[in-house]
Amino acid sequence: MNQDALRELLGFYRDLGVKELYAPQSLPAPPLPGKTTIAAMPKEPPPLLPVLPSLAPEGDTMERIREDIGDCTRCRLHQGRNKIVFGSGNEKSPLVFVGEGPGADEDAQGLPFVGRAGQLLTQMIEGTAGKEGIPIKRSDVYICNVVKCRPPENRTPEPDEMQTCGQFLFRQLLVIQPMAICALGSTAAKALLGTRDGVMKLRGKWHRWREIPVMVTYHPSYLLRPYNQNAKREAWEDLKKVLHQVYD
Ligand code: URA
Numbered sequence: 001m002n003q004d005a006l007r008e009l010l011g012f013y014r015d016l017g018v019k020e021l022y023a024p025q026s027l028p029a030p031p032l033p034g035k036t037t038i039a040a041m042p043k044e045p046p047p048l049l050p051v052l053p054s055l056a057p058e059g060d061t062m063e064r065i066r067e068d069i070g071d072c073t074r075c076r077l078h079q080g081r082n083k084i085v086f087g088s089g090n091e092k093s094p095l096v097f098v099g100e101g102p103g104a105d106e107d108a109q110g111l112p113f114v115g116r117a118g119q120l121l122t123q124m125i126e127g128t129a130g131k132e133g134i135p136i137k138r139s140d141v142y143i144c145n146v147v148k149c150r151p152p153e154n155r156t157p158e159p160d161e162m163q164t165c166g167q168f169l170f171r172q173l174l175v176i177q178p179m180a181i182c183a184l185g186s187t188a189a190k191a192l193l194g195t196r197d198g199v200m201k202l203r204g205k206w207h208r209w210r211e212i213p214v215m216v217t218y219h220p221s222y223l224l225r226p227y228n229q230n231a232k233r234e235a236w237e238d239l240k241k242v243l244h245q246v247y248d
Pocket of ligand 1: 111145
């Protein structure tokens with residue numbers, strides 16, 4: 001990576017609110033799933049990714065992240081929240097779903113995706129897995145959000161709120177080290193991939209957050225709108241790819 005690219009990368013982390021960088025990790029880049037054929041293999045070995053600064057303290061744990069979040073007042077979202085929604089599910093899961101932020105039901109219960117969108121997400125995970133012969137339930141995966149407090153009126157999180165809270169999402173992902181991440185909607189895609197591209201452009205293909213493959217798909221709330229039924233079919237396709245990538 002040249003200096004300009006490195007400067008851009010560090011700027012990206014700074015924009016995400018990352019204030020501390022920990023001991024470096026060397027990250028070789030494995031091939032993206034389903035992409036590499038022998039014929040398409042480059043003659044030269046793929047370059048190693050740069051030595052990326054770690055986003056987490058050494059020996060980080062979910063307990064430590066929870067403790068560091070504490071009774072957070074780092075951004076304005078704390079003012080209207082009832083409960084911090086840290087995440088739920090299997091903390092050792094090979095698959096993590098990342099949503100945008102808690103809604104009213106999640107804020108009341110302190111758990112992610114427990115409202116209508118959450119019910120659809122559960123159906124999507126368990127229905128697709130069942131049809132594909134993959135024996136997993138929702139409780140086998142890990143589910144969390146970019147921001148951990150409910151934005152007022154369920155508005156989209158502001159960039160500074162995503163920056164402030166994003167550091168905790170990144171630490172969760174680094175602790176879990178899943179085999180794949182499924183980004184639900186454009187806020188999660190933006191936080192993980194640093195792109196302004198929309199879901200329609202990003203979905204269905206593999207991307208990467210650090211070395212971890214990322215599949216972007218539609219947010220379940222979007223799929224609940226009756227005029228987005230075509231997107232539902234596409235989301236099931238995306239989910240199939242993710243599940244086979246992780247569980248085959
Ligand atoms: N929408 C999200 O993005 N996350 C939740 O937890 C619930 C709804």
